[in-house]
Amino acid sequence: MNPDHARELLTTELAELDERARFAGETREEASADTLGQEGAMGQHPGDYGTEVANTMEAELLVDTVAVQRRRIEAALARLDEGTYGTCSVCGTEIDDERLEARPEVDTCREHADTPVTA
Numbered sequence: 390m391n392p393d394h395a396r397e398l399l400t401t402e403l404a405e406l407d408e409r410a411r412f413a414g415e416t417r418e419e420a421s422a423d424t425l426g427q428e429g430a431m432g433q434h435p436g437d438y439g440t441e442v443a444n445t446m447e448a449e450l451l452v453d454t455v456a457v458q459r460r461r462i463e464a465a466l467a468r469l470d471e472g473t474y475g476t477c478s479v480c481g482t483e484i485d486d487e488r489l490e491a492r493p494e495v496d497t498c499r500e501h502a503d504t505p506v507t508a
């Protein structure tokens with residue numbers, strides 16, 4: 390994998406994540422504002438309360454997912470700077486381009502794809 394190309398992929402993904410994070414953050418704020426607004430309004434729309442809570446939880450989850458993914462990409466960019474990008478953190482094998490093209494932030498080869506990263 391060409392480092393310049395890898396950086397381009399990672400930077401693009403980071404920009405998309407920021408966009409999603411912004412959206413998720415807004416959704417969470419709106420959802421929790423709605424939920425708070427319904428306190429004391431018992432009986433008006435009993436069915437809506439559960440929906441709002443579900444939306445809040447979904448937004449929370451999305452915010453968390455985006456945060457985790459963001460850290461992974463930032464770590465990959467750091468590996469690019471160090472010159473260790475594109476090699477498996479478990480066995481040191483070069484990760485094939487096809488895998489990096491699909492998921493530029495991975496730091497394990499296919500064989501170690503499920504190995505939990507402890508770094």
Ligand SMILES: [Zn+2]
Pocket residue numbers: 477478479480481482497498499500501
């Ligand atoms: Zn490996």
